[in-house]
Amino acid sequence: MPRAQVSHIDVDAIQLIAKGRSKKAAVAVTGPIGKRVRPRSEPDVVVSSAPLSSSRGSTTSEAASGVVGWVPICARCNKRVLHTDDAERSAQCYTCKRFYHVACYLSDIGWEKSDRAHAALRGHKCSACLSGVYRLPWFVPDEKLQPATIASFPRSWYRHRSKFAPESLAAALTLLHQGFVVLPLSSSTTTTTTSGRGASSAKTVVDENIRQQLTDLRDHLTKYFDGLRHSYERLVSNAAATAGSVVSLSTGFQNFRMRCEGRYEILSPRVGAVLYPLVTESRLVKEVVQIALNCDNPRRMSDGCFFSQAGSDGQNLHTDGPPLLNRLDSTVPPSDENSLDNENESPRPAQRRRKEVDDDDETNLLPGNEQLYPYAINCFVPLVDVTASNGTEFYPESHLLPDLHPQQSAPSIKPHKIAPAIPVGHVLLFDYRVTHRGLPNKCGSDRPCAYITFSQRWYNDTYNFGAQRYGTKPLEVEQAFLESREERYQRRRGGE
Structure with a gap:
């Protein structure tokens, strides 16, 4: 299939930007979401550029108003939508005009594929409209792609300046760009130490109250984990004695499941009761989540704790959720009347949005850096110190949509991996879509890590936390495993 054609591209300006020779080169990207294709064995395809109607067929006049040779592309799977006249198989968002297979x-996205949902299909926004679109600000000095600082934010980010602290904006930009960021739970209290050579260094002081809460949570979850293992071992022994069967931990119980060898996930109400106040009372963490999710009131989607036993295996590379979109360029087919160069014509909504973004931007932007805001963010809170050798390994920028126009791309950057160290009292925020894996636990003790997941309010993860993947029946734990010695002593005295 021929390479997609893009209109209104100043290739010379792109080359100057990539080489760092021009900071004011203007690049107009108004290419269509469709591909100009002419299959050898198929006639030209005529598709109307108007929004799809709810009827099954399109009229001759609608087909005649389309562009010959232009085929719409599904924004989700990046494949051609050949049945735009069939409301049962195709859809077009009324807000942004993107095409999709139904x-x-x-x-x-967690919506039920029912008749009711399908009947209301065109009343919903698509995942791109729900998530929100932003443009990463870039500048290119010395032929190396570098993220911009807060001072070089486009005007569309200025509205955040009066609402959020500068450090929150900087951390949110890192999260959006890299896919992850490590932040302290406590306030920005630091202690400065001076070395013998006169050099000074700042270190975040972890609030003792926070440290104590995390320590108490670690002790409780350790007992809970031991109790769950004991209960499951007892089920296995009883099943062996009676020639019965027992549920595998790979499918697991509602509150206890095995992710891989030596790595378990447990669910306890105590986790959310402790983590949610800690996270929401930290101004820095709360603001970064709000900015990154493009939502003032994110949804608390899930919480739990991962237990990585000593000597456990590492995970395979994975993402916690898929990209909900594979294309972000304009959906309007090319025609003279829709061109942004024609000032006498009113641009269509998708074109108007792009024009406003381009005119609103004072930074040196490269094409292809338009992205969706994350629809979910994980917040990992380690209960023991995590080092670079036994934590979580990330591939930065792996969550970003690929460059849609290779001829415009900046100098390529080789993929690299980072495993950040996370001391107790800090949190690791990362995008649901970034590629990562848990490293093997080579230390001599277990590594518990609590987590809480926030999402945009419309999103629901029906796979990772759905009944289809894991069991709905909880595994009961004997109360004796959760009691301290004093509590056990008092209970026994009360029974006498």
Whole structure:
């Protein structure tokens, strides 16, 4: 299939930007979401540029108003939408005019694929409109792609300046760009130490109250984990004695499941009761989550704790959720009347949005850096110190949409991996879509890590936390495992 054609591209300006020779080169990217294709064995395809109607067929006049040779592309799967006249198979968002297959439109966002949902399909926004679109600010000095600082934010980010602290904006930009960021739970209290050579260094002081709460949570979850293992071992022994069967931990119980060898996940109400206040009372963490999710009131989607036993295996590379979109360029087919160069014509909504973004931007932006805001963010709170050798390994920028136009791309950057160290009292925020894996636990003790997940309010993860993947029946734990010696002594005295 021929490479997609893009209109209104100043290739010379792109080359100057990539080489760092021009900071004011203007690049107009108004290419269509469709591909100009002419299959050898198929006639030209005529598709109307108007929004799809709810009827099954399109009229001759609608087809005649389309662009010959232009085929719309599904924004979710990046494949051609050949049945735009069939409301049962295709859909077009009324807000942004992107085309989708119906299955792709409802895919991976937690909406039920029922008749009712399908009937209301065109009343919903697509995942791109729900998530929100932003542009990463870049500048290119010395032929190396570098993230911009807060001072070089586009004007569209200025509205955050009066609402959020500068450090929150900087951390949010790191999260959006890299896919992860490590932040302290406590306030920005630091202690300065001076070395013998006169050099000074700042270190975040962890609030003792926070440290004590995390220590108490670690002790409770350790007992709970031991109790769950004991209960499961007893089920296995009873099943062996009676020639019965027992549920595998790979599918697991509602509150206890095995992710891989030596790595378990447990669910306890105590986790959310402790973590949610700690996270929401930290101004820095709360503001970064709000900015990154493009939402003032994020949804608390899930919480729990991962237990990595000593000597456990490492995980395979994975993402916690898929990208909900594979294309972000304009959906309007090319035509003279829709061109942004024609000032006498009113641009269509998708074109108007792009024009406003381009005109609103004072930074040196490279094409292809338009991205969706995350729909979910994990917040890992380690209960023991995590080092670079036994924590979580990330591939920075792996969550970003690929460059849609290779001829415009900046100098390529080789993929690299980072495993950040996370002391107790700090949190690790990372995008649901970033590629990562848990490293093997080579230390001599277990590594518990509590987590809480926030999402945009419309999103629901029906896979990782759904009944189809894991069991709905909880595994009961004997109360004796959760009691301290004093509590056990008092209970026994009360029974006498």
